Amino acid sequence: MNINFPLDWFFIAILFFTGAYCMIVSRNIIKLLIGFEIISKSATIAMITAGQATNNMALAQSVIIVMIMVEAIVIASGLALVVKSYRLNGSIDIKKLMNLKG
Amino acid sequence: MIFYLLIYFIIVVAAAMAIMSKKLLNSAVMLALLSIGISILLFAYNAPWAAVFELSVCAGLITVLFISAVSLVKNDEDALKEKRVKYTVFPLMLVGFAVIASIFVPEYFANLFQFASFNPSNNPPLGDMIWLYRGFDIIGQITLLAASIFVIKHIFTKETKNEH
Structure with missing residues (x-):
């Protein structure tokens, strides 16, 4: 039995707030991806504590492995887009992507 | 209990430093520290496979990707103020x-x-869970990996003169 369950979720909420704040206020695309990564980490902790609470660690671990893989793919694609956008616009500002035409 | 609190303290401080630091390289390094803290937490929660994946993929691969992207985006202070x-x-x-x-x-x-719900009887080992019960996840992962390779290939395709 996991006695830390409420404490875990307190820290999960703090991590989620940190990532969400970064994604809301930042205009830098790399910072946005870092915020996304922090939110994914909070989801990872949430998954493992839920697995511990329901005593089903194998399912939790398999879901976490899939999640980590998806996270890596999203980050790789996003960073590739950032580098391409920097080469085209000379900036990593998210607002520069607003003037896409056609 | 103190051990968990210490790990969570490291995780939260690393996350805060990752978004507060001025240089993107420091942010990437702090993100790696965050991943290391989470993998220690996963080990402590008796989830060694997830911890190894977290340590190798998130603390290793994603950090390398971030650092290479930051180094490709030169003068990030000039690029965006x-x-x-x-x-x-x-x-x-x-x-x-x-x-x-x-x-x-x-x-x-x-x-x-x-x-x-506490039902420890219906709890297969991890190998059975991945290969037997959630086999479609493996196919989904392979499909996603192929999709990301196609995305990166098409983003960084070499432009030829005949196209224009």
């Missing part, structure tokens, strides 16, 4: 959120914990 005020007020907002969350969150999840 942001106001630092929104990052300097972040610790105050984090403390405020923590105070509010400490009032509501633990109480709610202590109630929620009562609904967790």
Whole structure:
């Protein structure tokens, strides 16, 4: 039995707030991806504590492995887009992507 | 209990430093520290496979990807000048959120914990879970990997003169 369950979720909420704040206020695309990564980490902790609470660690671990893989793919694609956008616009500002035409 | 609190403290401080630091390289390094803290936490929760994946993929591969992207985006300070005020007020907002969350969150999840079902009989080992029960996840992962390779190949395709 996991006695830390409420404490875990307190820290999960703090991590989620940190990532969400970064994604809301930042205009830098790399910072946005870092915020996304922090939110994914909070989801990872949430998954493992839920697995511990329901005593089903194998399912939790398999879901976490899939999640980590998806996270890596999203980050790789996003960073590739950032580098391409920097080469085209000379900036990593998210607002520069607003003037896409056609 | 003190061990968990120490790990969570490292995780939260690393996350806060990752978004507050001025240089993107420091942010990437702090993100790696965050991943290392989470993998230690996963080891402590008796989830060694997830911890190894977290350590190798998130602390290794994603950090390398971030550092290479930051090095490709030269002069990130020149590329984008942001106001630092929104990052300097972040610790105050984090403390405020923590105070509010400490009032509501633990109480709610202590109630929620009562609904967790304990059924240890139906709990197969991890290998069976991945290969037998969730085999489609493996196909989904392979499809996603192929999709990301296609995305990166098409983003960085070499332009030829005949196209224009």
